[in-house]
Amino acid sequence: MRLELIDGIRMLIIAFLAYIPTVTISGWFTAWVAKKCDDDLPERLGFLTLDPFAHFSLVGFALLLIGTFFGSYITLFKDFPGFGRYIFLEPAPTTSKAKAALEFFARALAHFIMLSTIFLIMFVFFKSSFFSLSFWTSQVEPFLSAVKYVSFFFFKQNMILCNIYFLFGVADIICFSFSIPRFFSMHYFVILIVTLLLLSDLVSLLLTKYLGLLQYVFAA
Numbered sequence: 001m002r003l004e005l006i007d008g009i010r011m012l013i014i015a016f017l018a019y020i021p022t023v024t025i026s027g028w029f030t031a032w033v034a035k036k037c038d039d040d041l042p043e044r045l046g047f048l049t050l051d052p053f054a055h056f057s058l059v060g061f062a063l064l065l066i067g068t069f070f071g072s073y074i075t076l077f078k079d080f081p082g083f084g085r086y087i088f089l090e091p092a093p094t095t096s097k098a099k100a101a102l103e104f105f106a107r108a109l110a111h112f113i114m115l116s117t118i119f120l121i122m123f124v125f126f127k128s129s130f131f132s133l134s135f136w137t138s139q140v141e142p143f144l145s146a147v148k149y150v151s152f153f154f155f156k157q158n159m160i161l162c163n164i165y166f167l168f169g170v171a172d173i174i175c176f177s178f179s180i181p182r183f184f185s186m187h188y189f190v191i192l193i194v195t196l197l198l199l200s201d202l203v204s205l206l207l208t209k210y211l212g213l214l215q216y217v218f219a220a
Contacts, residue, residue, distance in 0.1 A: 008069065014146075015068050015082070018154040019061055020052050022161070023084030026110035027055035030087050033106035037099040041090045055084040064157075081160040088183075091176065100176050105169040111162035118155045119211055122148075123218060163203050171195045 028050050031042035046054050064082030071078035087107070091100045171192040175182045182188045 011068055012065070014149050014153050015064055016061075017150045018157055019064060019082040020056075022082070022111075022114065022154060022157050023055045023057070023060070024050055024052045025114060026107050026161070026165075027084045027087060029110035030089075030103075030106045033109075034087075034089055034091075034103050037091060037103045038095065039089060039091050039103060042087050045088065047085075047087050057083060057085045060084055079156070079160065081157050081164070083161065083164075089172070093179070097173070097177060101169070101173050104172040104176070105166065108162050108165035108169050111158040111165060115155055115158035115162055115207075115211075116214065118151055118158065119214060120218065122151050122155065123215055159207060163200065163207060166203055167195050167199055168192065170199065 027047050031047035031049075034040070034042045035048060042048060060083040063077065063080050066074065067077040067080030071080070089103055091103055171188065172182060174180070174191055174195075175185075175188050180187050180191070
């Protein structure tokens, strides 16, 4: 029982350490891109900050923990990512489609950058023979193991969220292009569901292929 409790606390800490930078960086980046695209709504709502409390979602983190601890029993929540607070984006009707697209895909881009960065770190650093050198002591190895677990959790979170927010971006830009209301709109909901059903597997495949190419390039 004591070992299960310790393991549970360890997983809670890993999930928290991966969740905080994920939602903070993506939330700030989205607000920053929106401001550059002349949409100051996210800034006025307090998202243009690296303060984790501004981006922390109690529901998002709770669902992450449910998926982490009970995903094997509740398959609906298995591998459920921890999302941050929802950021309202409201580009002006006169905004160009290019600027609107950049704004709508900003969150997916943030997760894409983070997953690419951590993937390269894991590939170059953790695969290195540096870890097999004899001078590593028993006190250092547990720390390295913890860093590795957090890194893999962080990578997995960003991989899933990149996929999800890219699909949301597709639905958003479709609605923007055809002047379809995005908030509390049944039309938007239908477009989003169709986008998720049609493109989800394709986006996952493209991300996997991209990471494979990245690995090939840096292994060469």
